[in-house]
Amino acid sequence: MNAGRGLFVVLSRWAHRHAFLSLGFRVVRGMPELPEVEVIARGLHSSLVGLRITSVEHVDLTRLSEPADSLLPKLVGKTVKRAYRRAKVLLIEMDDALTLAFHLKMTGRVVHGPTRDADKHDRLFLALDDGSLLSFSDMRKFGYVRSFTPEELEDWDLLKKAGPEPLEASATALAKRVVDRKGRIKALLLDQSVVVGVGNIYADEVLFRAGIHPETRGHRISTVKARKLFSELQSVLRQAIAENGSSIRDYVNADGDAGAFQNNFNVYGKKGEPCGACGSTLRAVKVAGRTSTFCPKCQPKRG
Numbered sequence: 001m002n003a004g005r006g007l008f009v010v011l012s013r014w015a016h017r018h019a020f021l022s023l024g025f026r027v028v029r030g031m032p033e034l035p036e037v038e039v040i041a042r043g044l045h046s047s048l049v050g051l052r053i054t055s056v057e058h059v060d061l062t063r064l065s066e067p068a069d070s071l072l073p074k075l076v077g078k079t080v081k082r083a084y085r086r087a088k089v090l091l092i093e094m095d096d097a098l099t100l101a102f103h104l105k106m107t108g109r110v111v112h113g114p115t116r117d118a119d120k121h122d123r124l125f126l127a128l129d130d131g132s133l134l135s136f137s138d139m140r141k142f143g144y145v146r147s148f149t150p151e152e153l154e155d156w157d158l159l160k161k162a163g164p165e166p167l168e169a170s171a172t173a174l175a176k177r178v179v180d181r182k183g184r185i186k187a188l189l190l191d192q193s194v195v196v197g198v199g200n201i202y203a204d205e206v207l208f209r210a211g212i213h214p215e216t217r218g219h220r221i222s223t224v225k226a227r228k229l230f231s232e233l234q235s236v237l238r239q240a241i242a243e244n245g246s247s248i249r250d251y252v253n254a255d256g257d258a259g260a261f262q263n264n265f266n267v268y269g270k271k272g273e274p275c276g277a278c279g280s281t282l283r284a285v286k287v288a289g290r291t292s293t294f295c296p297k298c299q300p301k302r303g
């Protein structure tokens, strides 16, 4: 671990503890996954549609964002038509079909709330005609915002190469995408060209639910088991969306990643704790560079 990364770990631990203490709820660590982005999109859709952007303040756009000179003039006077999600991207479509795309990456947040002063993590402020503010902030600056015409959006590589939406394809169709591959199942689940929206948290949880060891190669998994894996994925994602939806106000108005789903984690982040199903000690292994926590008894290793 180099010094910079060590410092980041210390800072993020501090931030995590601070958020826990000051806001009174636990935060989901790591990159927002499909349910988090879906919940944010739904919240923004219900609060933003019909509002007009009256002014735009370039607070501090990130390197990966569209340059302010090109982005800002396109936004003033536009009215929000809808907010939705594709893969892990948050999309806000304007009345003239221009779409703003936000990739939140690790720490990006799009919040609609009362107007306020900018702080050092704010990247973009959109003032709306009801006096409210849509802000994009990003502590670690990996997130970005770009605008697209409908044709450009269709052509955007990130979405073009994206695999199917896990809640729109059938479990059978999704199973077919992994059972003839040599890659390890955990890596396949994280591969956005195989299926979109799954990150470390949900990948670990569904592998536990399906009883599959994270290092198992795709072609060693039976079709029945793979189907079970994806139907578990669908139910976990639906549950997470429903539970985060119940705390949607926290998502939209506060600056925390509130949500109840983390209370249901079976394995994620629980290395060394006893398995809730069999009592074995949960272990962790690295797959595709990511820590994967699993139960050695409930998820036996097979090839």
Ligand SMILES: [Zn+2]
Pocket: 275, 276, 277, 278, 279, 280, 295, 296, 297, 298, 299
């Ligand atoms: Zn177990």
